[in-house]
Amino acid sequence: MSDPSFAPRPTLEDIAARAGVSRATASRVVNGSEGVRAPLAERVRQAVDELGYVPNQAARALVTRRNDAIAVVVAEPETRFFADPFFAQQVRGISRELTAHDNQLVLLLTEGAADYQRVGRYLAGGHVDGALIFSLHDDDTLPALARRAGVPTVIGGRPAWSDSETLYVDCDNRGGARDAVHHLLGLGRRRIGHIAGPLDQTASVDRLDGFRDVLPDADPELIVMGDFTPDGGARAMAQLLDHCPDVDGVFAASDVMASGALRLLRQRGLRVPEDVAVVGFDDIVSVAEWTDPPLTTIRQDIEEMGRMMARLLLRRIDPPEAGAALAPSTGAVLAGSEDASVPLSPIVTRTKLVVRASA
Amino acid sequence: MSDPSFAPRPTLEDIAARAGVSRATASRVVNGSEGVRAPLAERVRQAVDELGYVPNQAARALVTRRNDAIAVVVAEPETRFFADPFFAQQVRGISRELTAHDNQLVLLLTEGAADYQRVGRYLAGGHVDGALIFSLHDDDTLPALARRAGVPTVIGGRPAWSDSETLYVDCDNRGGARDAVHHLLGLGRRRIGHIAGPLDQTASVDRLDGFRDVLPDADPELIVMGDFTPDGGARAMAQLLDHCPDVDGVFAASDVMASGALRLLRQRGLRVPEDVAVVGFDDIVSVAEWTDPPLTTIRQDIEEMGRMMARLLLRRIDPPEAGAALAPSTGAVLAGSEDASVPLSPIVTRTKLVVRASA
DNA sequence: GCATACTCAGAGAGCGCTCTCACAAGTGGC
DNA sequence: GCCACTTGTGAGAGCGCTCTCTGAGTATGC
Numbered sequence: 001m002s003d004p005s006f007a008p009r010p011t012l013e014d015i016a017a018r019a020g021v022s023r024a025t026a027s028r029v030v031n032g033s034e035g036v037r038a039p040l041a042e043r044v045r046q047a048v049d050e051l052g053y054v055p056n057q058a059a060r061a062l063v064t065r066r067n068d069a070i071a072v073v074v075a076e077p078e079t080r081f082f083a084d085p086f087f088a089q090q091v092r093g094i095s096r097e098l099t100a101h102d103n104q105l106v107l108l109l110t111e112g113a114a115d116y117q118r119v120g121r122y123l124a125g126g127h128v129d130g131a132l133i134f135s136l137h138d139d140d141t142l143p144a145l146a147r148r149a150g151v152p153t154v155i156g157g158r159p160a161w162s163d164s165e166t167l168y169v170d171c172d173n174r175g176g177a178r179d180a181v182h183h184l185l186g187l188g189r190r191r192i193g194h195i196a197g198p199l200d201q202t203a204s205v206d207r208l209d210g211f212r213d214v215l216p217d218a219d220p221e222l223i224v225m226g227d228f229t230p231d232g233g234a235r236a237m238a239q240l241l242d243h244c245p246d247v248d249g250v251f252a253a254s255d256v257m258a259s260g261a262l263r264l265l266r267q268r269g270l271r272v273p274e275d276v277a278v279v280g281f282d283d284i285v286s287v288a289e290w291t292d293p294p295l296t297t298i299r300q301d302i303e304e305m306g307r308m309m310a311r312l313l314l315r316r317i318d319p320p321e322a323g324a325a326l327a328p329s330t331g332a333v334l335a336g337s338e339d340a341s342v343p344l345s346p347i348v349t350r351t352k353l354v355v356r357a358s359a
Numbered sequence: 360m361s362d363p364s365f366a367p368r369p370t371l372e373d374i375a376a377r378a379g380v381s382r383a384t385a386s387r388v389v390n391g392s393e394g395v396r397a398p399l400a401e402r403v404r405q406a407v408d409e410l411g412y413v414p415n416q417a418a419r420a421l422v423t424r425r426n427d428a429i430a431v432v433v434a435e436p437e438t439r440f441f442a443d444p445f446f447a448q449q450v451r452g453i454s455r456e457l458t459a460h461d462n463q464l465v466l467l468l469t470e471g472a473a474d475y476q477r478v479g480r481y482l483a484g485g486h487v488d489g490a491l492i493f494s495l496h497d498d499d500t501l502p503a504l505a506r507r508a509g510v511p512t513v514i515g516g517r518p519a520w521s522d523s524e525t526l527y528v529d530c531d532n533r534g535g536a537r538d539a540v541h542h543l544l545g546l547g548r549r550r551i552g553h554i555a556g557p558l559d560q561t562a563s564v565d566r567l568d569g570f571r572d573v574l575p576d577a578d579p580e581l582i583v584m585g586d587f588t589p590d591g592g593a594r595a596m597a598q599l600l601d602h603c604p605d606v607d608g609v610f611a612a613s614d615v616m617a618s619g620a621l622r623l624l625r626q627r628g629l630r631v632p633e634d635v636a637v638v639g640f641d642d643i644v645s646v647a648e649w650t651d652p653p654l655t656t657i658r659q660d661i662e663e664m665g666r667m668m669a670r671l672l673l674r675r676i677d678p679p680e681a682g683a684a685l686a687p688s689t690g691a692v693l694a695g696s697e698d699a700s701v702p703l704s705p706i707v708t709r710t711k712l713v714v715r716a717s718a
Numbered sequence: 719g720c721a722t723a724c725t726c727a728g729a730g731a732g733c734g735c736t737c738t739c740a741c742a743a744g745t746g747g748c
Numbered sequence: 749g750c751c752a753c754t755t756g757t758g759a760g761a762g763c764g765c766t767c768t769c770t771g772a773g774t775a776t777g778c
Contacts, residue, residue: 009485011764022728027766035726054484058420059764062733067417069465087447095468099477104486105466106428109454118458125413126368127463230649256645263651286615290589292622292651370734381758386736394756418734421763 010051018047030055069104070313071128071151073119075135075142085286086302087134090156093306094132101314103129116141123149130313132156138200154313156305158202158346167316169309169347171300173203173281176351177210180251180279180298183353185214187277189249193222195236195261197253207253207281219244226257233260241268248276249359255280255287255297262291262358277359293357300351308347316344369410377406389414428463429672430487430510432478434494434501444645445661446493449515452665453491460673462488475500482508489672491515497559513672515664517561517705526675528668528706530659532562532640535710536569539610539638539657542712544573546636548608552581554595554620556612566612566640578603585616592619600627607635608718614639614646614656621650621717636718652716659710667706675703 016026021040028036029044030053036044047053061067072094074087091105098105106128108119123131123146134156135142143166146153155168162168184192194211197204212218221243226232233252237260240247252258258280262272270276272293280288283299375385380399387395388403389412395403406412420426431453433446450464457464465487467478482490482505493515494501502525505512514527521527543551553570556563571577580602585591592611596619599606611617617639621631629635631652639647642658 012766013764023765024729024767025727028727031766037726040727052483054480056421056764057484057486058417058426059733060766061417062415062421062735062764063766065733072466085444085447088444091466092468095466096470099468099474104481107431107450107454107464107466109451109458111455115458121413122463124411125416127416230645259649263649266651286589290618290622292625371736372734382735383737383758383760384756387757390736396756399757415734418763419736421734421765422736424763 009056010053011056012053014051015044015047015053018051019043065126067104067127067129068102069106069128070098070310070317071106071108071123071131073108073110073131073133073135073142073146075110075133075137075140085284086282089302090134090306090309093303093308094310095306096303097307097310097314101310103310103314110142116145120145120149123151130154130317132309132313135159152313152316154309154316156309158206158348160200160202162346167312167344167346169305169312169349170203171305171349171351173206173351174210174213176281176298176300176353177207177251177253178214179351179353180281181211181214183296183355184249184251184277184279184359187249187273187359189277191222191244191247192218192249192251193224193240193244193247194218195224195226195233195240195250195252195257197226197228197257199225204253211251222247226253226260228254228256230256230260230263233257234264235260237261237264241270249278250276251279251281253281255282255284255291255295258295258297258358259287259291262293262295266292273357273359279359283354288354288356291358296356296359297354298351299354301349305349308349312344312347319344368415369412370415371412373410374403374406374412377410378402424485426463426486426488427461428465428487429457429669429676430465430467430482430490432467432469432490432492432494432501432505434469434492434496434499444643445641448661449493449665449668452662452667453669454665455662456666456669456673460669462669462673469501475504479504479508482510489513489676491668491672494518511672511675513668513675515668517565517707519559519561521705526671526703526705528664528671528708529562530664530708530710532565532710533569533572535640535657535659535712536566536610536612537573538710538712539640540570540573542655542714543608543610543636543638543718546608546632546718548636550581550603550606551577551608551610552583552599552603552606553577554583554585554592554599554609554611554616556585556587556616558584563612570610581606585612585619587613587615589615589619589622592616593623594619596620596623600629608637609635610638610640612640614641614643614650614654617654617656617717618646618650621652621654625651632716632718638718642713647713647715650717655715655718656713657710658713660708664708667708671703671706678703 012023012026016023019026021044025036025040026044029041072091095105110116110119130152131146132154133142133146138160143153143155143159155166158168158170159166181192192215194208196208199205224236224239226236233256250261252261258278261278265272265276272278280295280297283297288295288297371382371385375382378385380403384395384399385403388400431450454464467481469475469478489511490505491513492501492505497519502512502514502518514525517527517529518525540551551574553567555567558564583595583598585595592615609620611620617637620637624631624635631637639654639656642656647654647656
């Protein structure tokens with residue numbers, strides 16, 4: 001009973017025998033290649049159905065050197081990934097895209113340096129055809145590791161260091177930040193503060209830069225540091241109020257920090273948005289919509305970014321010619337018309353201001 | 360440049376040649392089996408290092424019929440999984456445990472019936488050695504599908520239907536619910552309401568049962584339905600107040616719903632906990648600690664549950680005898696002393712009341 | 719009607735690994 | 749000093765698949 005193979009899986013050979021053809025022909029039919037006469041092909045297909053044949057991926061991978069699997073590598077210190085649903089949404093986008101192209105998603109979570117070696121070995125082992133890497137910190141060696149392993153890679157978020165070969169997908173953090181500040185200005189706010197994220201992450205830096213684009217002469221005291229946690233947001237807000245009691249608008253670099261700021265404002269008896277208007281960033285629905293008042297924020301289409309990462313990676317793994325094997329009904333049309341022509345380069349997605357009650 | 364194999368990966372044969380031994384001996388060393396004389400083994404190990412050899416998993420899987428990979432299957436309608444960090448935490452636990460046993464995690468997200476077939480085919484294809492399935496709905500066919508595919512399985516959360524073969528990991532929902540209600544009673548509350556989750560999930564049913572264990576004669580109006588979303592929680596709270604304005608305590612079946620309830624209470628000008636005390640369930644830190652006031656709740660150790668699922672599955676996949684191959688420094692000790700002796704059966708973990716400000 | 723081209727199917731090698739089995743040494747008993 | 753016996757090593761088959769190469773059959777050209 002502990003033997004999982006009580007009903008031994010049929011092999012290609014079995015299919016071939018049943019259909020009365022050679023293994024090669026059966027293989028051709030299974031893989032949808034041309035040049036098998038209809039009646040034969042039909043017989044093979046029938047045999048596949050009857051026997052419930054599923055190709056052995058290991059055997060196939062052994063000869064094709066393709067695994068039809070990609071790794072999603074998440075560097076653990078990424079608190080965001082476990083504190084808010086950002087990660088889950090992105091993964092969903094990735095999963096959808098990979099599924100549409102019959103690829104599997106292997107999830108690799110790393111904790112600490114020791115794990116980096118493990119991931120390095122894994123990537124070097126050729127178990128996957130590519131990797132999607134999430135590692136927003138400056139000093140992260142993960143991308144280098146993947147390159148050394150010769151594994152095609154796409155990074156989630158703009159990496160701090162990148163050459164022309166590096167592929168990544170990010171949202172327009174800087175532009176989004178500008179929109180946020182403009183919105184506050186449009187509401188007549190004149191003392192606008194910024195709660196920044198940790199500056200070892202490019203997203204934080206870019207959002208800060210956007211803030212400065214609009215308010216180049218802002219009082220330095222109006223810029224305070226948070227850490228992408230609610231508590232950090234609250235502490236930053238407190239600091240802001242202590243130094244600049246007349247602040248009337250705040251742009252927080254994340255919804256999560258904004259939620260902490262809102263809490264602190266309430267504790268201090270300040271009304272939002274009447275006394276202080278607050279704008280967040282991300283539009284994590286389950287955060288922005290729950291806060292009190294609901295948060296005005298900058299939306300990034302997280303799931304779509306996930307999809308784009310996957311799409312970009314798949315294109316890097318095997319360039320244009322594909323598409324032929326795909327039925328025209330699937331995402332192939334889009335892939336054929338749009339994708340194949342576009343050069344392989346980083347993607348920066350647009351953001352969008354979502355106005356709710358907090359500003 | 361687009362050829363990923365510019366530096367062809369060394370094979371076992373290469374290692375053997377370099378060490379001046381046969382492929383078989385090299386294999387023995389690589390796989391840590393006994394009976395290779397020290398000097399030879401050393402030479403092989405050195406060759407491995409020098410050449411940066413990593414075994415080809417596909418080739419190995421082909422002969423051993425083991426993939427050292429397990430699938431984590433998540434049924435999409437599981438809103439929870441993308442609305443709160445529950446899923447991420449559980450996955451982290453799973454990942455840790457799998458990593459410790461050199462297994463990979465293949466993530467399968469499903470959306471709709473069509474995907475079930477895909478997952479079924481995948482599992483039947485023998486790509487993974489086992490599956491961890493999250494599907495909390497009554498009518499879910501996923502577990503049956505896995506069984507038909509002959510894939511060892513552990514379910515996350517008590518399934519609605521289960522025979523003696525079914526393995527699952529859940530927390531003591533009923534006991535936790537009782538604790539929650541007792542806590543409210545201990546605070547002197549006498550009109551205690553319950554915001555239940557959707558009753559097609561056993562977790563919701565069990566928590567409701569726990570509530571009824573303590574308050575068997577509760578006014579039916581005091582039990583209202585939510586849907587595990589903040590909005591649902593708010594609506595349920597509103598309904599509760601409309602029908603029973605004198606309610607002075609609420610046990611919500613999830614933190615997320617409790618957060619919605621808190622928001623509604625604030626809108627209605629009721630103080631928490633003075634007017635109405637609120638207890639949640641789950642202890643999703645990023646929810647329970649952010650609410651205003653912070654939420655008293657029932658903690659389940661989500662990550663640990665993930666670990667246990669993985670551990671249970673690995674044991675089902677290959678029973679006791681293991682452990683021998685592992686170095687005594689790793690988790691093997693624990694696995695040897697604790698694990699191997701325990702019979703293979705569902706696991707129900709203890710919950711714990713965490714008192715914060717809301718009750 | 720015979721050479722040429724083209725289409726479709728099969729034979730067979732081989733991907734990188736594990737594992738059984740046979741064999742070459744080294745141990746000890748009598 | 750011969751026959752077990754144990755121990756360490758290598759030869760070789762074979763996991764299930766893909767893919768090239770060859771050959772059989774059919775269509776086309778002059």
